Amino acid sequence: MSGPQALLVAAIGMPLLLLLACLHGAARRCMPGLLWIAPLPGLAAALLAADAPPLVMDAARLRLTLGLDAPSALLLGAASLLWSMAGAYAFRYFGRGPGAERFALWWLVTLSGSLGVFVAGDLASFYLAFAAASLAAFGLIVQDGTPRARRAGEVTLLLAVMGEICLLLAFALLAEAVEGPSLAIAEAVAALPGSPARGLAVGLLITGFGLKAGLVPLHVWLPLAHPAAPMPASSVLSGAIVKAGIIGLLRFLPADGTLADWGGVLAGLGLLTAFWGVACGIVQANPKTVLAYSTISQMGVTAAALGMGMALAEPGTAMAVAFYATHHVLAKGALFLAVGLAAATGGPRRLWLVLLPALLLALGFGGLPGTGGALAKAAVKPQLGAGLVGLLAALSAAGSTLLMLHFMRRLVALTAEDPQRRPAPGLLLPWLGMAAAALLLPWALHAGAGLGDPWQVPGQDPAGAFWPVLLGAALAAALARRDRWLGAVPEGDLLSLAGPARRLGAACGTAVGRAEAVLRAWPAAGLSLLVLILALFGLMATAAP
Template sequence: MTGQGLLIASSVVVPLLMALACLSPAVRGRMPGWLAIAPLPALLAAFLARGGSIVVAPAPLRLTLALDDVGAMLLGGAALLWAAAGAYAASYMRGQPGLGRFAVWWLLTLTGSLGTFLVADLTSFYLAFSVASLAAFGLVSFEGSPAALRAGRVYMALALLGEAFILLGFVMLAIGAPPGNPLIGEAVAFFPSSPLRDPALALLILGFGLKMGLVPLHVWMPLAHPVAPMPASAALSGIIVKAGVIGLIRFLPLEAALPGWGATLVAVGLFTAFYAVAVGVTQTQVKTVLAYSTVSQMGLVAAVLGAGLMAAAPGTALLAGFYALHHLLVKGALFLGVGVAMATGPRHRLLVLGTMTLLALSLAGLPLTSGALAKYATKPLFGDGLAATLATLSAAGSTVLMLHFLRLLGGVAKPGAERPPTGILWPWAAVAVAAFVAPWAMFAWATALPLSASLGAKALWAALWPIGLGASVWVALRFVRLPAIPEGDVVVLADRLAPAVGRAGEAVERADIWLRRWPVASMMLAVLAIALTVLLSAGS
């Protein structure tokens, strides 16, 4: 076993062993203070083991871990956020009941989410994806309030639905691939010529799109984030949704041009981006607004992948991964920063709100931020048509949503608070710095573009005018009475329609009973016979 292989394996083994150690009540009670340690092997692997691999189980199982460029980029960002959020949780949640249980769910979710960036075979990917998806239920429902339990039920129902889509898609994908447990690359290589290509692609896009929060499968996100503890919200929005992103990156045949499927993904992604903004600006809770922002941003990532799939554009996977890394760090810092802002008094509030403003507008592509770099890098994939125009205008939508978020954030200060606790301040600061610095450091490597090109007058103006447009729209909306749309929008509408649907079903059942009575059935049969006779006579 090589040093790289050992480091890659330890990325998932260490947090898994920590979770198993929680079987001891004494260890479980102390584990919340050690959560920040669990992702450190993965952080080291992202820097030191890129290109490495390890076979965990030989043929026929062929359970394999490998770290390619996209995986290393997302693994490093996810491990950093997991470590910071773990340290944040130890301070933010100190004294709350059930922290040992929280630690177990946290470590299992962490294990699965890091595993999705490392696994290289179908079986291991499904296992890691399932662990991350199902264990996150414990983070969503941890508070135990009615809202948290309801959000947990919705999340679990959709997670199981997504698992079913993906499992069936994997079965179709494996047909025609090498026997046994094929590597992902081997299975995807047979994808374009597979007779089951289209249904398999549909199922995989549904399954991974659900995890990303593509409309209309997004409803778990705005329900889960407001009720989850702050560090859990950072992990859910920053990292867990990236399991869907890495799934599409791994399993879409990006090297084969599929214009129809690419255009479909672009359309769904851009619709998601604008829909989430439209609903998000009606929300009144800061975490809910951030949840809809994540839905919008994941829509844009899906559109990036769709644009690359349309023309088999080289480098699509790395570009989508780069955009996802930017979102991972910025959104994680925003969620952690909400807790910091709530604990900050007037004297220190300007620095916190100023940092949060830069982070928020980075999602809209503010010049000289990581968001501007991410949008500049992915813009060529869209070409010069309608999709390119809508992708550019989505930055204006993000500006509207983020200005709405900042306005709400200004009113969340805790009375009498002065300085936030060090235990939440420094983890937030570390992620915020990484959100500003890491994309700049990785831009040339990830995009194969010179960094100077993003600093030209044309590029800066292309990033600035959507911000101005969005700010103008936000000001105009201040004079408009927006509708009150509940968080979860579609699922809430379904809840409200449920009684009417139930009554309609009961009416159909009563009609069926009535029609099955012998006199009624005889009369209907006679009417049908007469009508048929008339039609036949007319035809002759």
């Protein structure tokens, strides 16, 4: 095993080793202060292991594979950085109370899955990592124990199980299409276009991954879970965990024209999602809910870019979409941290270290020239820049500007009761680190991602870049005092119309609540999760060459 290959193992293994250490009481009490360390091997792997040959481990003839291509490395690095900064933020946010120890447990399990989806190279390890990221996030969402958090956790868990079922069926069809016993993702994807069950398999993949990414109509868990979760958890839920769905779409749906028909379906679904997120978000009062709907909208644009790349067989689509999603990881993760900082600070006068960077990040989602968001939108212009699709993409950018300016208004209104209260350094420093990364890293990564000289982007189409921002700003000014519309759409939107589904959710929620009461106790949670998650990792370790 080479050094870069060892980093691939460590990216998944470090969170699990820290989780294993939590079986010791002293280590468990110290763990909230060590959460920022757990993602660092993932960050190192993103920097050093992108060109390394994959690590193949013949564990029980499963041929488990860990590898990292360029798009996955880009997303892995951004997600690892966010997890590290949010982990440092969480330590100051929770302190060292008993709740912090329980939070650290769920955090480490979710982290291992969130980073694992970027390095997993076979169906079995990818499925396990995806399940860990999806199911263990329940513990982060219900951390506060409020009825709102429990309902959000119930909905998220039920939909996550539905997504897991779809992916399990899709993976079974993929494995059936491969000649021989291999479970490698690359071989399964290569065999997909010629599979007799191609349509069913692709439909199941889009459903399972689209649910995690927040595509309409399977998006309803995001605006429930993100506002209910504690602030550091909201940051990684929106910034990193939804990218498990994006990397799944990137890895399993080839953009070489062989699935052009499904590319059109995905593009249409993505554009619908982009506008849906804006329409529902502008009537929300809670800034975290506004950000959740912004994530839905941005993931819609991401899916639309991938879908059009598939339909047009556009070269470089995977890298362009990964770059767009990477900007979202950094900027959206930072903005969620800003909400927590604003809530702990007295008055706008003391918030300038939050509001000024946050405004730049917010306008970046609309493509404000000079921001990382402008680079991200330029990256997917070959996929989204022509004809009717190009016009719709530009209008969605205007909608994003409108939505994010609405977010800024709600952020300014969210301040601590004590007007003299200053931002705590333990919250301020991680926020500033993430804000700086979101503003600067897209410029540093652009050329290395094969997207050309970033300094040439502002001069390519200045009018086309400015008019969506100006239109969105004009709409925001016109709607600035229409607060009577706030709350017109409840969090979860479509879920409020599904009466039978709510009753089913309530019935299932009773069972989930009983299970959650057991899992909140450390011994049961620790043992069950360790047995489930460490089993495959143990196979990897014993089979590594």
